[in-house]
Amino acid sequence: MSTGTRTGIVYDDRYLLHETGKHPERKARLKSVMSYLEEKKVLDKLELIKPRKAAVEEVKFVHTRKYIEHVENYCAKGYDALDMDTMICKDSYEVGLLSAGGALTAVDKVMKDELDNVFVLGRPPGHHAEPGRGMGFCLFNNAAIASCYAMREYKLERVLIVDWDVHHGNGTELIFYHDPRVLFFSVHQSPAYPGTGAADEVGASKGKGYTINVPLPPYSGDDDYEQIFREILVPVCDEYKPQMVIVSSGYDAHQNDPLAGMVLSSQAYGMMAGIVKEIANKHCGGKVVLLLEGGYNLNALAESVFHVLNTLAGWGMVSNKSEGKILPRQSTRTNINIVKSAHKPFWSIFGKHGI
């Protein structure tokens, strides 16, 4: 019998040193989550973990030396942005290494079986960062660096990345587009920034079938997401059998988020975490690492993260069922069929023929 789930949270005040001024990706985001968890009196139910800093050699698993030096130089010289929407300050390079390092710390905790699952409350976020450029508020691709680390350090051959941020994780997709060792699953709003993530982007060469994109129109809600997770992600994982799960967990598909147009409730994040946890329990002893990506309404972010932790740790403090749910739309059925048909050649569950 289970003796309860061991859940950790990686956090460090140094994550606040990445100053971005009035930008939506700001330090108040982490403060809001921490004070909400304090208010709910759950911090002492979690193992609080300090992150280590990622070594440059580890960041080089996915980024070019030239790009890493570019970030370091821009920060050292006092520039305030990498591009039009990716702000930096003099400390951002170091905080970027600490954000990636938090993901590595979390991977160690679950792979050494010291904890079942770990939530990394870090910033800057990562899923838009490509090998040679940062973009979309992201400096280093934390999820990709963590996946590469898990494959090298723990000899994993099948890592699942679930990206439920409202934006497509273009950086993560690009990094693993040819790589069957990482299954990248992304649900995102379309059309929206950064414009990638069509259903027919399925991976290339040996990586064909290992990129699964589910683009959805604005106003998609809880039931749309649940149906997609149940009908696409769960059966694919039964076939793929991931050895660890990493979640690019953004909270900007929330109905109150100022940057996007989806209508998820806070409870929906508990629901999605629950499905991910079921997958991990079934295939890899519950090993899940969640990394913070977007989410710009401070209250919505804090409440949603609380729902995720409640599910991960099994506190049973709140229900994952939202009131007044919006039923799945006909367009969601159509979108699921489009994704299934794009992936029919690669997965038996969708009709791939045996050899």
Ligand SMILES: [Zn+2]
């Ligand atoms: Zn986002």
